[in-house]
Amino acid sequence: MTMRKALASFLLLLFIPGALAETIGITMNIGKTIKVNGSNITLVDISSTGSIALRVNETLYVLDFGDSVKVGNLTVIVGSIFPNRQQARLFFIGKNISLLGGEPKVELTSMVRKVLLSPREKVGLSIEVKNLGEDSYVPLSVNVPEGWTGKLTFGNTEVLGVYLRHGESVGLTLELKAGSEPGTYRIKVGAGDSTLEITAVVTGNALQAYVDFPGKEATAGSNVSFTLHLSSEAPVDVPLSADAPVGWNVKFIALGSPVRIVRVSGERSIEVLVEIPSNASVGAHSVTINAGNESLNLLVYVTETHAGENGTLSVKVIDEESGNYVGGAKVILTGNGVNESATTLPDGTAVLKAPEGNYKLSVSKEAYKSVEMRVKLKAGEKTSVTVNLEKLPYYFDVLVPAPSESQILGKNFIYEVIIQNLGKEGDTYSLSLTMPKNWGGMIVESPDSRTGISSTYVESGGEKRLYVILIPPDNAELGNYTANLTVKSLGSDVAKRVILRAMLMGSYGMSVSLEKYSVEVKSGEETELRAKVYNTGTSPLTNVRIKVDAPKGWRVEVSPDRVASLGRDGVATFTVKINIPSDVDAGDYYVKITAMSDQKQSSEQVRITVTKGSGTTYAGLAMVFIAVLLLAFILKRYGRR
Structure with a gap:
């Protein structure tokens, strides 16, 4: 080339x-x-x-x-x-x-860049190795002065290299042992092409640490504070750590903030805050403070314990937007085998009890976004939390005060429906109705209206009252029917269905009609009437019969004796025979005829005019003639006085 x-x-x-x-x-x-x-x-x-x-x-x-x-x-x-x-x-x-498979781009970091050591002192420093390049094997190295020892470890194992994927990191410990000569030294840590330099100062005057009052009394569940005094002639970064009983917590506070490393140049004081669990047993407990190479033993005397007692969680739920209390919210506390629940009161509060520990608190309420958070309970203590719930933009509910109605055939069913807009935004709702076969129906804004609607708008926080009218056909069978009302939000596309139940019952009606309402009959003879019984209702009449109220001594026969069932629009004909005794005086008499059933009854009356026969007339005239003759005989014989 x-x-x-x-x-x-x-x-x-x-x-x-x-x-x-x-x-x-x-x-x-x-x-x-x-x-x-x-x-x-x-x-x-x-x-x-x-x-x-x-x-x-x-x-x-x-x-x-x-x-x-x-x-x-x-x-x-x-x-x-x-x-x-x-x-x-x-x-x-x-x-x-x-x-x-490309080369790594390694980033080496450590919180400690300068450390003060005594001759031959051992120390462990945290190192983080992060691969910002491609997945690769990263070789590691430690370069220490003559007379020193140094290595990188993971756990208890010395590490010479690590394989890291892109973006992956690993925490290692740089274990150093200082040489015997005082002075300032440079320790270099290598990872791939990156290096990290740490300054180590070896001085004959070691770091000094002490606590004024290393033994204190406290009750379980409280905090106790100690003052840690540190001094060093040369500036040095001092790592801080603590060994405490299980469940105890120790914090190092400087200028109001927790710290883990403190720079000491001359004199410095650090607050050691010991948090005692509520279930700590009564008696002396040891806490060890590690400041650099120095260790101090502290004693905490627990005088009172809450072991075995439950912690109390007080929850207050508030509407984030309005600041109003939220009643009826579901509050659930889970964890450590505990599953406790409660519902907030109208003032937005709920109280739960559980053993000491860390828990998940879940708060939910219709029309609001659910909230989950972590809470810590201490035995015998009350913990209070406030939960702000955010309303959903669109949420609604459909209420039907009386979803089941009963009516007799021929009457309409009317249901009141309430749509509540519980969301933050106004919303329009589409309305649809599914009815039984051959039934009619509509959704109206007033029970008296006959104009149906298919949608309605409700403001945020408002409600709308509507009415569903169901119309059964005239020939509908009696029994139970269902209709479905579907309300769908145009804002959220959520639909809710309400089932409306209709019980269609029959009506009972009966009337009786007589063939004649006035008859004339001679004493000692018989008359015959026909009575027709009509079913004027929609349900069958059972055990249909005729009852006749006639004067005493009159003989009455009814045929048939009874009809077992008379259906809708049915007619039954009864024959009524009435025999008038021969000694009945002539005149008008009234006979009451009542149609009866297990369900209904109806009455009519007939006038019966009774006349005397011819033989009876002659006998009467003879008796009158005899009486006249007898009277004439008496007058003739005895005369007038």
């Missing part, structure tokens, strides 16, 4: 617009394979003259500095070649480059 060719290749590399292509450079060792946009690229060999053998998929190329090869939509340019290191630098130019 000529110098002009190499120069042209590098000019191409330098002047390709960033908007059109991107460039990635990588240093490869002999035998290393990477995958670029799906193509396998392997550095096979490097000659002593400075040429490289590069395999792209199954094709082998021999290239010099500045040469280029097209790989799909990529251009590969050969950069610097290092025969003595068996390495070559390659540049990839193209769009949307995807590279696997």
Whole structure:
């Protein structure tokens, strides 16, 4: 390759617009394979003259500095070649480059950059290694002064290298043991091509630490504070840690904030805050404070415990927008085998009790977004939390005060329906009605209206009263029917269905009609009437019969005795025979005829005019004549006085 060719290749590399292509450079060792946009690229060999053998998929190329090869939509340019290191630098130019197996870009970080040590003192410092480049193996190294020892560990294992994917990180411990000579030293930690330098100061005057009052009394569930005094002649970063009983918590406070490392130059005081769990047992408990290489033992005497007592959680639920209390919200506390629930009162409060521990609190309410949060309860103590609920933009409810109605055939069913808009926004609701076969129906704004509607608008927080009218056909069978009302929100596209139940009952009606309402009959003779009984209702009449109320001594016969059932629009004919005794005086008599059934009854009356026969007339005249003769005889014989 000529110098002009190499120069042209590098000019191409330098002047390709960033908007059109991107460039990635990588240093490869002999035998290393990477995958670029799906193509396998392997550095096979490097000659002593400075040429490289590069395999792209199954094709082998021999290239010099500045040469280029097209790989799909990529251009590969050969950069610097290092025969003595068996390495070559390659540049990839193209769009949307995807590279696997490339070199890592390592970031090394540590919170401690300077540490004060005593001669031969051991210390452990936290180191984080993060790969910002491609997935790769990252070699690790520690460079310490003569007479020192240093290594990187993960757990209890010394680590010489780590494999990290892109974006992945790992926390390691730098274990150092200082030499015997005082002075200032530099420790270098290497990870790939990155290095981290830590300054270590070895002084004959070690860090000094003490606590004024290392033993204090407190009750379980409270906090107790100690003052830790630190001093050092040389500036030093002092790591702080603590060993405490299980469930206890120790914080180091400086200027009102928790700290884990403190710079000491001369004198400095740190607050040590010990948090005692509510279930701590009565008695002395040991807490160890570690400040650099110094350890101090503190004693906490617990005088009162709440072990075995429940913690109390007081929850107040508030509408985020209005600030009003939210009653009827469901509050659930779960965790540690506990599942407690309650409903907030009208003032938005609910109280739950559970053993000491960490829990998940869930709060939900219709028309609001649900909220979940973590809470910690302490035995014998009250914990209060306020939960703000955010209203959903669109939410509604459909209420039917009386979803089941009963009516007799021929009457309409009317149902009151209330649509409540519980969301933050006004909304329009579409309305649809599914009715039983052959039934009629409509949705109206007033029970008296006969104009149906198919949609309605309700303001946020408002409600709309509507009415559903169901009309059964005249020939409908008696029994139970259902209709479905569907209300759909145009804002949320949520639909709710309400089932309306209709019980169609029959009506009972009966009337009786007589063939004659006035008859004339001679005493001692019989008359015959026909009575017709009509079913004027919609339900069958059962056990239909005729009852006749006639004067005493009159004989009555009814045929038939009874009719078992008389259906809708049915007619039954009864024959009534009435026999008038011969000694009945002539005159008008009234006979009551009543049609009866198990359900209804109806009455009519007939006038019967009774007359005397001819024989009876002659006998009467004879008796009158005899009486006259007898009277004349008495007058003639005895005369008048």
